[in-house]
Amino acid sequence: MNRLAYHLLDVFAEQPFAGNPLAVVSEADGLKPERMQAIAREFNLSETAFVLASRDPVHTAALRIFTPTMELPFAGHPTLGAACLIAALRAPDMIGRQPLQIVLEEQAGAVVCEVSRFKGVLRGSFAPPRPPALDGLLSDRAEIAAALGLGASEIGFDNHEPAIASAGLPFAFVPVNGLSALNRIAPNFSRFPAAFRLERPAVFVYARETADPAHHVQARVFIPALGVREDPATGSAASAFAAVAVHFEQPDDGEHEIVIEQGFAIGRPSHIGLTLRVADGALVETRVGGACVKIGEGVLTI
Template sequence: MSRLYVILDVFADKALAGNPLAVVLDASGLDAAAMQRIAREFNLSETVFLLPPEDEDRKARVRIFTPQRELPFAGHPTVGAAALLGLMEAMAGKGREATFEIEEAVGAIACRTVASGKRAGRATFDLPRLPQPSGAAPDAAAVAAALGLAPGDVGFEGHAPSRFDAGNAFCFVPLAGLDALARAAADPGRWRTAFGGDLGAFLYTRETADPALAFRARMLSPGIGEDPATGSAAAAFAGAVMTFDRPADGEHLLRIGQGYEMGRPSVIELGLVVRDGALSAASIGGAAVVVAEGTLFLP
């Protein structure tokens, strides 16, 4: 049996940047074990499988797999899948802009897309779950040791290590500047002690070298390594922004640069809606470009 697939670079407007994503266009009839084997075959950070929606008013049902397991939610697969569905709408003559919902294990997700060409577009989705604190804040000295940094490298402007979850849990580590961000390296032997488990660490700094960016970031994990663009971490990062920056009421758009140290520059757009000093809504958005199309030949 053959099935079509597409590979996109997500959170980038040109090929060979951003975070790669495989999308299997018609996954009907595949069980979870088969999807897991296909995700291992692609060996990308995530592979998306498109299925008919359970609610016919929605665009598609989406299942997301890493090479090791299924995820209930992830940011770059959601942006990439939505952007591709928007491109398919445009190619079918339904207009450059589209609004629809997709179904993920975490719930229904509202998406907005714009096609900028035959193989390029943008997508934004509303967070199905706003960030919440996720356990005790990590100790700054232990975090510094686990990242090969000095204690003085951790923290800026009142920002301290924290933990938040908006579908997936992460530790957030503020760093003094780009130099510390570049020097950071995961020490597997000290990781669990510092972070209380195998959670990924989203390192961020206000220093960006680009006025269009609000933050520069890296995503490190001792089991996976480094990720070039982590939308679900950016979603949870809204919790850290609200805690330490306390943005004023209104709408805010923060651009986060990630993946630069890997040679895969990515820009994640984090949208915040603040009312009465609290986060009332948030979104993740970015560009995506199709870089390959092909056919899977399966037994």
């Protein structure tokens, strides 16, 4: 019988029972993928991460990420949570003095993370494994509205239109005209494939209106094809949103900070920090960050 240590964290939150819950199996070498999938199904969280020895000795660790139904090549909150946990376990004294760089080998590529501790709170950030890119616009507002249980007139605000973007995982991005529409979404998942033109539809619906006026957008994310009806905080979607923001907002050259609220509609308030650097009108650098809190640990006996 094997004994495997695991840790439970809430990611993109500064306090327990907010953000996106995550299970991390910290020494998963020797586990076969089918056993990892079974463990992820047992935890039944949006994702479970498995830390393994890196193939390249200059990297910190390898990371495999599973939803309850499948493996993902990259995902944001498991990346951030695993990086924060590894830093806390391997170098607890150092992260209070200076930021630590953690490089995780994921199927989508090597992901460079940075972890620090400020006033007792772990914070991390990462650069997505692929540059965020806008892959096209979605024109059928009536079909999109029907898939979300909204009226067609509620889709879009200012010059924002529904679009597809990706930073490793493709998402449909749907702007709606306020928190009233965002909170009234009643998704009809059977209509998602036709509405969003994705094989495994993942949908990020956002409004400019926010709970905190200092923040920039509030979002809800639905990923039914991955066994996640609604996700409390989605770092991979936030990464891709950088391309959406630059396309529609056309910010000046320089560095820009965006705070995304997510999970408010399901009682898991999350705050995702998105840093953009624009040069000559183009997005040249993206980082996603937030806080992480460990809430428990245990041992699997399998």
